[in-house]
Amino acid sequence: MKKLLIMLILLFPVVILAQNYVGVDKCKTCHKKPDQGEQFGIWEKSKHAKAFETLKGEEAAKIAKEKGLTVAAYEAPECLKCHVTGYDAPADKKEDKFKAEDGVQCETCHGPGSEYKSKKVMQDRKAAIEKGMAAILVKDGSAEKQCITCHNSESPTHKEFKFAEMWEKIKHPVPAGK
Helix, strand or coil: CHHHHHHHHHHHHHHHHCCCECCHHHHHHHHCCHHHCCHHHHHHCCHHHHHHHHCCCHHHHHHHHHCCCCCCHHHCHHHHHHHCCCCCCCHHHECCCCCHHHCCCHHHHHCCCCCCCCHHHHCCHHHHHHCCCCCCCCCCCHHHHHHCCCCCCCCCCCCCCCHHHHHHHHCCCCCCCC
16 A cells, blocks of 8 residues: 555646646637536636736736836746746747637646547546646635736736626536536
């Protein structure tokens, strides 16, 4: 039993490192459908979907200059870390259809999807979590904790973050019984 535990501990990082970002287009294949709760549509209408684009605007350029950034906001790690999913992941950890321009995508909260993206895995929440999907829940505080990794006072445009209010705008549960 001890040897098995040691093997699992040694192999676990390999599973985590093997995860690749697949991009929102892969997620929308299933998550745009009404019987799945139309999660893609909710995301698409959200500010998360336009997060990268905001870095190309005049306000972002002004903030970047005020902060003394030597590159444009849309190239600055200080900005990208909250405006782009997987901003710091190496290129070989992003599948071909992954586009940084899609902003804050599903995998920002749910984790890189290469290992849990299949329909067979996604039909079993426990299996999806075992394959690397982050278990984001409101009731245990993990959803709020994830949100405040970006929605915090480090942001130059920070306003008080009201989790309950904002959650109403972005929540996207799968309908009961699915």
